[in-house]
Amino acid sequence: MNDPLAIELSNVEVRYDTTTLHFECAVAAGGIVAVAGASGSGKSTLLHLVAGFEEPDGGEIRILGKNVDRLAPSERPVSMIFQDNNLFAHLDVATNVGLGIDPALRLSAGDRITIEDALRRVGLTGFARRLPPTLSGGERQRVALARALVRHRPLLLLDEPFAALDPGMRAGMRTLLRELHEEEGNTILMITHHPDDVKALADSVLFLDQGRIIAHDSLARFLERRDNAAIDRFLGNVS
Template identity: 85%
Template sequence: MTDPTAAIELRHVEVRFETAALHFDCTIATGGIVAVAGASGSGKSTLFHLIAGFEDPDRGEIRILGEEAASKPPSERPISMIFQDNNLFAHLDIATNVGLGINPALALTDEDRTTIEDALRRVGLEGFTRRLPPTLSGGERQRVALARALVRHRPLLLLDEPFAALDPGMRAGMRTLLSELHAEEGNTILMITHHPEDVKALADSVLFLDQGRIIAHDTLDRFLERRDNAAIDRFLGNA
């Protein structure tokens, strides 16, 4: 039975590779920030690609906001995804990069341009419209990627290690910004991270993957209290 409160449901989803198979079963409620953690190679990026539609499962069912997702290409899913390398076009100015989130053909109206300027203001980049990505810091480029996601107004946001290239100060600033934007938008956020600090600062709940399976799906408090799994202990730095 479909859960009417769920943002995402994965039912007996399996992806097979030559030497391994990944298995995912979970239900993610709407409106929260979910940290997706686990060692490299545990299946985190594959999980995101399945949800976003960049990869198809070999079996199982994926439902997004109550609707079966298999027939929908990535562009038709109610999802924005930000990769750790930003996916900005170096030869296009910041306003144009953000405008691609509204219309890939860049057929933008005056109202669209106002929306772009507002999104840049919200991420702290007011006045940056004509700058080029290579002139920005890593944190500023991530803010541009967030602005592009904002103008799309999708209810789900997937962040694939969005702070990976940032120093600790920039990470803290981006975490604060993301938390503020989430409070404004009320969207559902899934964020892949290798840093316990990101989990503690941002997440309402945690999906933890190990060897291609979801071995924990807990509230933040419950996850931080766990002492029953070696992989989780390593991630949290428990003795």
């Protein structure tokens, strides 16, 4: 029997006053998928639907073969990292990571070892007692990654995780994300506006335009496309 797909969106619709977004796709398990497209094309809505932060007006969402339409975000096998990290400024790094294990912070000695190990894996050994405002943008993103790691969810959603980082930090975070993906074997969906992120990280690409998925290609196929103006603009193929 074949393994289930990581994500299936079947005739999923989100209706607004002036527009309707429509998503139809099937994402294989185990890869890194870039979610790209112009601002307002529906990328964040797509991730919020999968995570459970937004409810569809129609259609069906399945994760690892299971219908999740009635599951709350905390019940879905998903972790999500936002552009602004969602760290609590008054809590130290270890506590922010510990929220990924238990939101009530009832942490055992074993949990604290797990937290230290996650910080080690993201290159933040010795940072446990630091507060988020004392960290750089890249370090805060590493804390968010560590919090996702301790949850051990098979699906990781990233909403423009590198948007506030300079080019050097972006490159370092891309390398770290690839290494952690290889260790975890999870499925990653990552929103990005940067072709360099797509080329460096993605195995495949979901490209959105005006609330529709207009391309779902392997990386090689996507980079070869010359048949759509929105994709050409994203890739810089417009003279």
